[in-house]
Amino acid sequence: MPAMVRIHIVAAIAIGALSSAAATDTPRIEWQAQQSGVTVRLRGVSAVSARVAWASGASGTVLRTLDGGLTWQPRPVPGAETLDFRDVDAIDEHVAYALSIGPGEASRIYKTTDGGARWELQFANTDPKVFLDAMAFRDASRGVAFSDSVDGRFVILTTANGGRAWNRVPADRLPAALPGEGAFAASGTNVALHGRASIWIGTTAGRVLRSSDDGGSWAISTTPIRTDGSAGIFSIAFRDARHGVVVGGDYNKENDAGDNAAYTNDGGVTWTLAQERGLSGFRSVVAWVPGTARALVAIGPSGADWSADEGRSWTPLPGDGFDTLSFAGSTRTGWASGSRGRIARLRAR
Numbered sequence: 001m002p003a004m005v006r007i008h009i010v011a012a013i014a015i016g017a018l019s020s021a022a023a024t025d026t027p028r029i030e031w032q033a034q035q036s037g038v039t040v041r042l043r044g045v046s047a048v049s050a051r052v053a054w055a056s057g058a059s060g061t062v063l064r065t066l067d068g069g070l071t072w073q074p075r076p077v078p079g080a081e082t083l084d085f086r087d088v089d090a091i092d093e094h095v096a097y098a099l100s101i102g103p104g105e106a107s108r109i110y111k112t113t114d115g116g117a118r119w120e121l122q123f124a125n126t127d128p129k130v131f132l133d134a135m136a137f138r139d140a141s142r143g144v145a146f147s148d149s150v151d152g153r154f155v156i157l158t159t160a161n162g163g164r165a166w167n168r169v170p171a172d173r174l175p176a177a178l179p180g181e182g183a184f185a186a187s188g189t190n191v192a193l194h195g196r197a198s199i200w201i202g203t204t205a206g207r208v209l210r211s212s213d214d215g216g217s218w219a220i221s222t223t224p225i226r227t228d229g230s231a232g233i234f235s236i237a238f239r240d241a242r243h244g245v246v247v248g249g250d251y252n253k254e255n256d257a258g259d260n261a262a263y264t265n266d267g268g269v270t271w272t273l274a275q276e277r278g279l280s281g282f283r284s285v286v287a288w289v290p291g292t293a294r295a296l297v298a299i300g301p302s303g304a305d306w307s308a309d310e311g312r313s314w315t316p317l318p319g320d321g322f323d324t325l326s327f328a329g330s331t332r333t334g335w336a337s338g339s340r341g342r343i344a345r346l347r348a349r
Contacts (some may be wrong), residue, residue, distance in 0.1 A: 029297075029306070029317060029346065029347075029348055029349075030346070030347045030348075030349065031319055031336075031344045031345070031346055032069070032344060032345040032346075032347070033342070033343075033344045034069040034070075034072070034343045034344060034345060035072070035343075036055065036063060036072045036337075036341040036342070036343045037063075037072055037074070037341070038057070038061055038063065038074075038341040039340055039341045040057045040058040040059045040061050040341055041057050041058050041323070041338065041339045041340070041341075042055045042056065042057035042058075042061065042063075042323070042324075042337035042338060042341060042342070042343065043056070043057055043084075043086045043087075043185075043186060043187055043188065043323045043324055043337070043338075044056035044057060044085055044086055044087045044088040044098070044099075044187075044188045044324060044337070045088065045188075045324050045325065045326045045335050045336065045337045045343075046088050046089050046090040046096070046326050047090075047326040047327055047328035047329075047333065047334050047335050048090050048091070048092055048093065048328055048329070049328050049329060049331065049333075050068060050328055050331050050333040051065075051066060051067060051068045052064075052065065052066055052090070052092070052093045052328075053065050053069065053090070053326070053328065053335045054075075054088045054090040054096050055072070055088065055335070055337045055343060056085035056086070056087065056088035056098050057084070057085060057086075057337070057341075058084045058085075059081060059082070059084075060076065060077055060080040060081040060082065060083050060085065061074070061085060062074070062075045062076065062077060062085060062088060062096075062098055062116060063075065063343075064090075064093070064096075064115065064116055066093060068345065069335065069343065069345045072343065075112070075115065075116025075117075076116075077098065077110050077119045078119065080100065080108075080110070080119075083100035083102070083106060083108065084100055084101055084102065084106075085098045085099065085100050086099065086100070086101045086133075086134070086185045086186075086187075086188055087099040087134050087135055087185075087188030088188070089135060089136060089137045089143070089188075091137065091139070091140045093115055094112075094113055094114055094115050095111070095112065095113050095140055096111070096112050096116070097109060097110065097111050097122075097135065097137065097143065097163060098110045098111075098112075098119075099132055099134065099135050099145065099188070100132070101131065101132055101133065101185045102131065102132075103128060103129075103130075103131050104125060104126070104127065104128040104129075104130070105124070105125060105126065106125075107123075107125040107130055107131055107132035107147065108121060108123060108124055108125060108132075109121075109122050109123035109132070109135065109145060109163065109166065110122060111162070111163050122163040122164070122166065123145070123157070123163070123166045127150065129150040129151070130147045130148070130150060130155055131147055131148040131182065131185075132145060132146070132147050132185075133146050133147060133148065133182060133183035133184070133185040133190060134146055134183060134185060134187075134188045134189065134190050134191050135188070135191060136191040136192065136193045137193070138193050138196070140162055141159070141160060141161060141162045142158075142159065142160050142214075143158070143159050143163065144156065144157070144158050144191055144193065144199055144201075144215065145157040145158075145166065145191075146183055146190065146191050146201050147182065148180075148181075148182025148183065149177035149178075149180070149181050149182055152176055152177055152179070153171045153174065153176070153177055154169075154174045154175075154177045154181075154209065154218075155168065156168070156169040156174065156201070156209075156215065156218075157169070158214075158215045169215055169218070173215075173216065173217055173218055174209075174218050175209070175218060175219065175220045178205045178207075180204070181203050181204055181205045181207070182203065182204050183201065183202065183203055183204060183233075184204055184232060184233075184234045184248075184251070184284075186234050186235075186251065186284040186285075186323060186324075187234065187235055187284045187285040187323055187324035187325075188324060189234075189235040189236065189237070189284075189285045189286070189287075189324060189325075190202045190203075190233060190234065190235055190236055191236070192236045192237055192238045192244065194238045194240060194241055195241060196214070197211075197212055197213050197214040198210075198211070198212055198238070198241050198267070199211040199214065199215060200236050200238060200244060200268050201236070202223075202232075202233030202234070202235065202236040202246050202248075203232065203233060204227065204232040204233070205227055205232060206222065206223050206224075206225040206226070206227040206232050206233055206248075207220050207221065207222050207223065207233075208220065208221050208223060208233070208236065208246065208268050208271070210267065210268045210269075212241075212267070219269075221268055221269055221270065221271065222271075223246055223262045223271035224259060224262055224271060224272070224273045225246060225248050225259060225260065225261075225262055225271075226248075226249070226250070226258060226259035226260065228250070230250050230251050230252040230253075231248065231249060231250035231251075231253075231260075232248050233246045233247075233248045234247060234248040234249070234251075234282075234283065234284045234285070235247050235248070235283070235284060235285045235286045235298075236286070237286050237287055237288055237296070238268075239288045239293075239310075241267055242264075242265055242266060242267050243263075243264070243265060243310055244263065244264045244267070244268055245261065245262070245263050245264075245286050245288075245296055245307075245310070245311035246261070246262050246263075246271065246286070247260060247261045247279060247283040247284075247285070247286040247298045248260050248261075248282070248283065248284075249279065249281065249282030249283060249300070250282055251282055251284070251301075253282065254281050254282040254300060254301055254302040255280075255281045255282075255302060256281065256282065257278055257279060257280050257281055258278070259273060259278070260278060260279045260281075260282065260283065261273070261274040261278050261279045261283070261286075261298070261311060261314060262274065262311075263310055263311035263312060274307075274311060274312055274313060274314060275312050275313055276312070276313045277313045277314050277315065278313075278314055279298055279305050279314050280303060280305055280314070280316040281300055281302045281303055282300045282301070282302065283298040283299060283300040283304075283305065284299070284300045284301070284323050284324065285298065285299050285300075285322075285323070285324045285325045286298040286299075286311075287325050287326065287327055287334070288327075289327065289332060289348050290327050290328075290329065290330050290331055290332055291330060291331075291332055292348075294307075294308060294309055294310045295307065295308055295348075296310070296311055297317075297325065297346075297348075298314065299321060299322050299323075299324075299325050299336055300321050300322075300323075301321045301322070301323060301338060301339065302321045303316060303317070303318075303319070303320075303321045304316070304317040304319060304321060304322075305317060320338075320342070320344075321338065322336035322337055322338035322342065322344065323336075323337060323338040323339070324336065324337055324338070325346070327346075332347060332348040332349070333345065333346070333347050334346045334347075
């Protein structure tokens with residue numbers, strides 16, 4: 001059994017939990033470093049339960065744990081050894097989707113239904129201008145994938161049959177893209193879904209695409225997130241149909257802390273910069289803490305922050321940084337992954 005290192009972080013997060021008594025608790029954030037068995041950068045992670053999670057990354061890497069991270073097993077995708085799987089979305093211990101990034105044929109979507117023993121290539125891109133960035137799934141059947149724009153048009157793919165067919169949203173249903181507008185393929189979390197029909201996508205231009213009818217029609221909003229060639233929105237998360245958060249910054253200036261987090265209370269129509277205390281640096285992923293009404297965790301390669309007030313203000317968390325984070329359903333257990341094959345289990349107590 002691999003050795004594990006535990007780091008206990010006591011954070012004063014007034015997280016407004018399921019009862020008024022719990023709302024005044026000060027939970028403990030616990031990081032538990034785990035041995036992935038690989039050394040590549042892992043920018044994709046998907047937590048299914050307190051025991052089951054998947055991770056993905058460079059050199060065609062896909063991993064799975066069935067024992068809470070005590071062991072991670074490679075689930076290799078045949079013929080994909082040179083691909084960079086920046087996103088993995090798992091439905092359960094058997095069913096998972098893996099998305100690779102890159103121009104043209106490097107952008108692909110695979111699916112397994114037997115725990116990674118076999119993989120099916122579901123989307124094989126042939127357009128040299130398409131560059132997939134991320135995807136998200138509501139359930140085993142319905143999902144959304146996003147690419148950098150092509151010739152001034154956004155590229156959004158949807159499936160309603162478990163990936164057997166991926167259909168591009170017609171251009172006349174989408175607003176025009178700005179020159180070079182796309183998404184940062186840094187954590188697999190710039191697509192967010194909620195309920196049966198809501199979709200949000202954060203872009204490199206600091207804008208948010210949104211649909212309330214499962215992709216039938218789209219609108220777009222501007223956020224106050226700072227943008228330039230290496231700065232913009234890197235991650236988006238919604239707690240419900242109205243409350244959402246975007247985070248980002250400049251990945252070339254990881255310690256810069258200006259204008260890198262914003263929140264919405266109206267479903268993404270308008271966005272407001274974090275007040276008082278923003279994120280303490282570039283952050284590539286943000287996630288709501290399950291079982292709470294207001295708490296969030298944001299992580300980047302240089303560190304992490306938490307918010308107790310729906311993203312209005314942030315406080316640094318001590319410890320190492322990671323690229324991505326996923327909580328498991330309604331539990332307060334999740335996993336973060338990053339450079340050099342690092343994986344850590346997170347528990348909010």
